[in-house]
Amino acid sequence: MTNSIVKTIFLALTFVSSMIHCQEKLSDKYNLMPWPQEIQSNANRVKIAKDFTISINKKEGRVYNYATNIIRRITNRTGVFVDQGFPLLNDKNATVRVSFDEVAELKLGVDESYELDVNNNFVEISAKTDIGALRALETLVQLIDHNENSFFVNGVVIKDNPRYGWRGLMIDVSRHFHPVEVLKRNLDAMASMKMNVFHWHLSDDQGFRFKSDTYPKLHELGSDGLYYTKPQIRDIVSYANKRGIRVVPEIDVPGHATAILAAYPELGSKDGYDYKIERFSGVFHPTLNPINPKVYTFLDNLFAEIVPLFPDVYFHIGGDENEGKHWDENHEIQKFKNKKGFKNNHDLQTYFNIKLQKILAKYDRKLMGWDEIMTDGMPKSAIIHSWRGVNEGFKDGTLIEAVKKGYQAVLSNDYYIDRVQSVDHHYLFDPAGDVPLTKEEESRVLGGEVTMWSELVTPLTVDSRIWPRTAAIAERFWSSKEVKDLKSMRKRLAVVSFQLEELGITHLSYRNQLLRNIAKSKNTESLELLTAIFEPLKIYTRNEGGTEYKTFSPFTLFADACVVDAEDAYNFNLLVDSYSDNPTTEKSEELKGYFSKWKEGHAKFKKLKNNPILNELGNHYENLSKVSSIYLEILKGGSLSKSKGNEIKETIEKLKKPMVDTELVIVSGMEKLLKKLKKEGSIK
Structure with missing residues (x-):
């Protein structure tokens, strides 16, 4: 190795070290979360007074209404009576001047980058898309500080973009139903932490939460009267879209299907079984019958009804924790397995999953499922949702196995916040881990998803289990991998925790x-x-x-x-x-x-x-x-x-x-x- 190369490496390492050190010092001053990719401090301050205004360069897209809400949040926090309560258009004298190039289609990989510059008497925000502008406005709110005389925006120059394109929160509404207002306040909190995927777990053994016109027994017999109507679902999807959040629905099959079978027992794998909504937690045996053509007709019709409500290209089919006990007890299913040459129930479930993949493809949707769906026959277009840290065949975990096999994958292992583990544990766990990956393999790690299973939470307590820890996990998904100082994280999280109350989150007041x-x-x-x-x-x-x-x-x-x-x-x-x-x-x-x-x-x-x-x-x-x-x-x-x-x-x-x-x-x-x-x- 030549001296010039050694010198170059040394200078590069010195630069990285100084950047990390600088970030640690800046985190003493700024309570930003997630921490930006690039940040420089300056001595400027922009006072928040009655003449405070926000201007945007165009009214199309999501920014106008979002900025209106930002003004409300700023005035509520500061107590300042502003003269102009709504955004202006192309006002060169505005306090905050927002410009973006295009209104973006909300999809995986959308550009969320932005730049924010606090000058002597105004703040300039620029982004390629309206979604990037939303992310910048959330940073603006976090930059608000005060002394004994006034509130102001702290001086800073930021260039920011997310590390991962999939930064999700799953809320299970089956084990305990969570009304629309609970979901909306959590969507607000997600947006404040720059999260962009709401995974809506709509069915399980304890309840089916969609009001179906095609199969009305699903909500009549499978929900205890607690479900979402189509207008409510459209409302949630629209509410999320306006905040730059995609909504991915999940109908969990072939296992975790007790509520479905309580309504339509003829679709089950065990004749004469007394299917009833489950009241306990755990893994249960009721399973859809994979050799019954009526099952696929049912799912085709059901998906045809549900898919139009969710514009996102991905549809989650669950596919987890199917032990196949009822399959093993069904002689016709065993004959079918032998005829097809299936060695085990995994092969049979792959047969089932591929049929679902083809049904969803008819509706221009891509299949996503928990990591049990990753079998030899599963098409590479499927997204593997990794929830198991280690499986028998791959010591580094199912996400690493998935990306090495050519699948895109999302990690939830170690982001299971229902396990009530410390924020430190979640924060230090990286979606890609420390396993060496090629650039191509690394690109298949889409990001991560926080999972809020609801066996032990109700609408009263759910916020306290999600927040504030999810804010720290959101930083893991957005910020540089090197941003992982626990002391800094906890210091900033303590401030963010109180700010979440402004959005209606009840994790402190409950x-x-x-x-x-x-x-x-x-x-x-x-x-x-x-x-x-x-x-x-x-x-x-x-x-x-x-x-x-x-x-x-x-x-x-x-x-x-x-x-x-x-x-x-x-x-x-x-x-x-x-x-x-x-x-x-x-x-x-x-x-x-x-x-x-x-x-x-x-x-x-x-x-x-x-x-x-x-x-x-x-x-x-x-x-x-x-x-x-x-x-x-x-x-x-x-x-x-x-x-x-x-x-x-x-x-x-x-x-x-x-x-x-x-x-x-x-x-x-x-x-x-x-x-x-x-x-x-x-x-x-």
């Missing part, structure tokens, strides 16, 4: 309603303290086996009031780490503040009028107060006997046990603190 119900009182402070250190049980250990809860069980419990990344727990554990490395008086005082708060919280809790729900919380709260009291004594200079130290350990062991489907997530910090205090000699 909790007080639940706590008032639990306490049977408006005095919920003691319970709020608990929700800041308890988290729901993770990765399906709540409702293990799918049989603790039914779809109509109460989801107004303490576990529903708790969220992932409990704020006090996170900060307490960080404080313990810092104290263990470098104990100071200031840190000791902070620790005492936490223990005092939990001790006093228990005293307030005991003043509440008892009820059966509170009884379940009482023992844990008492043990928490007990440990807090002992730690307070130690941190105040007390010296305890070995037996007292053992009492602490025994009490912590009790606190490790799950409490009403939650876990106390400060126990590791408490154990680490005990170890540190022993080392210091505080415990004799």
